[in-house]
Amino acid sequence: MFSGKLFLMFVATAMAQKDLSVDCGDDEWVTVRWRPELGFSQELDSSRALLGNCPPSRPASEDSLFFRVFLRDCGFIQQVTAGRVSYSNTLIYDPQPERAFISQPVQCVYDLSVGEEEPEETFSMEIMNPDFSGPAQSLRFRLGSSIPIRAVVEPRSRRPLRIYLESCEFATDANISRAAQVHPIIANAGCLMGSKAGNSSFLPRRRPDEMRLYLEAVWFAVGEQVFLHCVLEACAVQSLPVVRKACQFVPEHHRWVLLDDPSQSYACTCCDSSCLRTTDASVDGVSARKVLGPLVIVAEDPQGDASLDSQSSAGLSEAPVWLLVFAVVLVLMVCMSVLAVSYYLCFWRGGRLGYRPSRDLLTKY
Structure with a gap:
């Protein structure tokens, strides 16, 4: 606020x-x-x-x-x-x-109160390449793979801000109120639910005004258009109290851990139940809602369709070499078999088909 x-x-x-x-x-x-x-x-x-x-x-x-x-x-x-x-x-x-x-x-x-300035912070959110080197080249993701997400707040004043993801969910429509299906990913004011039910995870912060994470491409509306709806928040960088949070489940520790300060992970204990939103007049912040997509989650390799298309267009001109060799060998074997059978019938058995030795010749000697 x-x-x-x-x-x-x-x-x-x-x-x-x-x-x-x-x-x-x-x-x-x-x-x-x-x-x-x-x-x-x-x-x-x-x-x-x-x-x-x-x-x-x-x-x-x-x-x-x-x-x-x-x-x-x-x-x-x-x-x-x-x-x-x-x-x-x-x-x-x-x-x-x-x-x-x-x-x-x-x-x-x-x-707005008299003398109060309008917010100048700018939020941005993108689906990135796996190494976060730039925007994703394709928005098709194989089931079970990771979807890299980067969220940034750009303050235009001198005050440093820290960004949080208050909530995120997959939906089958860009307008979530019209979506036939919705799947929560981040809920309870900053709890990454996908880290406990799957392989989603936050990455360590490089700076307070940026957040990077991997979201698992879960079994949700497979093959259909999917939109990612997120509510982003930013507030002044501070250590105490923990008013806003980014929590993820760490299987090795069997518990929820606070991303920015694991020693204060008590703030994440409510992630398995219901977190009550606390307010603090001394903590002022801004928020925005971002929608990414449409992306598509597929059950097979997301490049599979393209490879199939290229193979189909290539036709016989790009047929495997081994197939051609096999065909030549098969033809040669058939020819050799025909020649062998012909020699047996025409020469070794008397020079003609149906040859039978004369009874006289058999009894003469």
Whole structure:
């Protein structure tokens, strides 16, 4: 959040609707109560509802859903224009598999305080070559291989920043609210879940404003277009307290370890349950949402199609040499066999086919 106090200008785009109540607080938290319009016989089910990528904060009551979330969580999209900062997201309810989603936009808009500057930080995120020497030349990845990711924040002021990945997930659509499938990779405010369930891992930092990691190409929408959705955060470089984190599971140690300071890995103990987002007024930061793709995860060698195409176009002109040699030898063997059979029948057996010795000659001697 920007330094200084934010003055609340606008509560929500749908505040006037009786089925939606949105309270955009000045403490970076938003409270939402929503009653989606269902059929007469349908009961409200909390497990079918999301605010961005966050489930309800508690079970449904009085036919309403309740969310209380941090504006940096749940995939809120931040935009700053003309001295205002807005946070946008979407409420989604899936009533039945055979029916369409019910959706409702949510937005909070704030005025920046007098004398407060707009954020000048620039976030970037790329899929890289395996050695991180440049952008990836191909976005096709074999199942089980590593997808190199690089995220950077470029501060335009003199204050040093440290970048974090608050959340990342694979989805089958560039708009995550429309995605038919979603697979979480980083969750719980910085826990690399793919490091425990697979071979994903953070790389040691080279500098605070850069983060590199390998994501495993998991069995998700194989052969289809896949998009990587990530929420990036950056805050002032500091040692204590641990407010934002980058945690990964280290099998050798059988525990979660904090990337930047393993001695404070206690901050990662919640990764297997639910991490509560803590706020600290002294820690100011900025965030952005990035979407990479489309990439494709394939079950075979990602270069297999190209090699098959080149072999097919080559045709017989590029047939293996051994095949030609085998054909010549086979023809020679057939010819030798025909000659041998012919000699046996025509010469050794009497010079003609069907030859039978005369009975007289047999009894003469």
